[in-house]
Amino acid sequence: MKILVYGQIRDNLLEENLLGILNKLSEVFQGSEIYAAILGSQINNEWTGELGKHGVKKVYTVEAPELENYLSRPYVKSMLEIIEKAEPTLVMAAGTVFGEDLIPRLAVHHGVSCAQRVVNITLEGEDILFHTPVRDDQAMKITKIEGVIKFATSRTGAFFENENPSGSAPEIEKVEISFDADDMVVKHVEVRKAERTVNLKDAKLIVAGGRGVGGKDNFQILKDLAELLGGEIGATRACTDVHWIEETYEIGQTGQSVSPDIYIAAGISGAPQHLSGVKAKTFIAINTDEGAPILKYADYGIIGDLLVILPLLKKKLE
Amino acid sequence: MKIIVFIDQIVSTQVKLQGVDYFDPSKVNEDDLVINPTSKNAIEGALKLKDSLEATVTAVCVRGLKPIKALREAIAMGCTDAIEIADEILYTEDPLLLAKIYVDVLEKFGDFDLVFLGVEEQSTSSYAVGAMLAEKLGLPSVLYAEEMETIDSGFQVGHVLEGGRNIVTIPKKALISVSDSQYFTPRYTSMRGILTAKRAEIPSWTAADLGLSTGVAGKEAASLQQVSLTNIVIERESYIINEGEPEEMVDKLLAKLKEDEVKLGA
């Protein structure tokens, strides 16, 4: 069996979730051949080398100025061509914003549905089973897809990379694709990168706030507590979107990944995109809503107003 | 300009239902059905353009348990009109089938310019409908939009991206799937809107009206098949304090942390 992985490049590096996918695939589909596709305006040997190390036998590359930034049409066009060459049974991408854009489109061209945000893949006889959590992780849905080629993305953070990869340099096949004006109707303007002025990676304690913080000024309450405890603050995208707090503090799939000893989540509902960036030893949640999904992940929780609870907590700890 | 918004109905997340029963529609109280929050974001996106572009905004709901309720609310928010697609045979759990149904809805609708949908829904989301529909229609599209502005050639749209926000431009005829952001924060219904909604006539289209049969848009036509749906049980033991005065709660938490030898702070 042949598997094709979309080798997304992010900030000039292989998307980190890819390595986890490769590890999972080689575990589940022993004896199968894993291929990868890298598209871009300039392809770096280090990327292909790293893919090889993680078990990829062959890398298809498409180099063209039109592929400088991800845009659905030129990327779909290129991937369809590569799929035709590689004849895979399964096509996978990391469930990043672009991966989740690409996979369903490829599936449409093959007349099938796809499974997005998969957290596990298992085999049952001839069938490949895709496990996806649904409804704020309340239930696990297992699906299978009909069709010659199956398409899926992984949920970010779901799989772990092999720490001791031992693969060798992959075969490289360059693929030429030409693009026309019709492929380029959606135009890339710019990436507004979030400034990363504060590194939260090594923080031992984080007091993170969500929409429940309610406003810019209230973040001071979190800052005061964090300062007292010698920790950092963090936030959800909902807060950085409205500029209550600098973007650097965003935690999650599109923000920073953190692994503190203690994570205090105040006014955060617990969206998977947020939680995928948090690995904490001890998780404390403060939320007014007893049904908030975050409470399932919390070791400790208080059902209450963070604007009352956090200052009290600070007072008692002083 | 004609804008279409596809909306769906979910059980309010405020409603605590046990386990996978949640997914059994027959166990759901109709009063607990709400417009999917992200669909509301999509409605907002359409409504923001309604006045400035002199557009009509039509809300469409495919199946749903009480779609008329959702569609009236959409009108109360400001949508021009609404269409219900009501047919038991239509299967909505397969994103490709749903996209196919949308294509037929749009065909019957006739001319349209913009299509809005949500993404990140709270129910059994597939995260795939928007991309699939765009691809089927060959429409330029942006997913996970967080902000947009009208420009001469169409729209400039900012969407979610790992590490920041990506900005692209798209033509006037396009598909936008929106996420939960300040720009797309839904407005409330107005008194006038509610009155308009009460009086509004909402046409109902069946599968036959769309030329769809079970073989094409029913469960048997789905390529994504559900093998099982089971409750996720998290082994982790949570210590949740849900009663008492705030001060008592904090004391309780601190006492428990001490007992468990969890040290707050460095």
Ligand SMILES: Cc1cc2nc3c(=O)[nH]c(=O)nc-3n(C[C@H](O)[C@H](O)[C@H](O)COP(=O)(O)OP(=O)(O)OC[C@H]3O[C@@H](n4cnc5c(N)ncnc54)[C@H](O)[C@@H]3O)c2cc1C
């Ligand atoms: C592709 C993609 C990537 C994303 N990446 C990220 C990411 O990296 N990081 C991220 O955070 N988000 C990310 N998001 C957004 C994510 O899906 C959620 O929308 C977001 O995390 C929700 O933030 P929140 O919990 O602050 O807000 P909400 O979901 O609105 O939750 C607010 C919570 O606060 C509680 N609350 C309200 N008032 C109070 C009070 N006074 N006291 C205590 N509790 C209160 C409420 O009960 C609720 O649970 C991404 C979205 C997409 C589409």
Ligand SMILES: Nc1ncnc2c1ncn2[C@@H]1O[C@H](COP(=O)(O)O)[C@@H](O)[C@H]1O
């Ligand atoms: N049954 C439905 N009727 C109308 N719109 C729907 C339906 N199901 C999903 N949608 C729309 O498609 C969006 C994305 O769904 P999904 O891709 O499954 O996450 C939703 O937010 C709605 O806007």
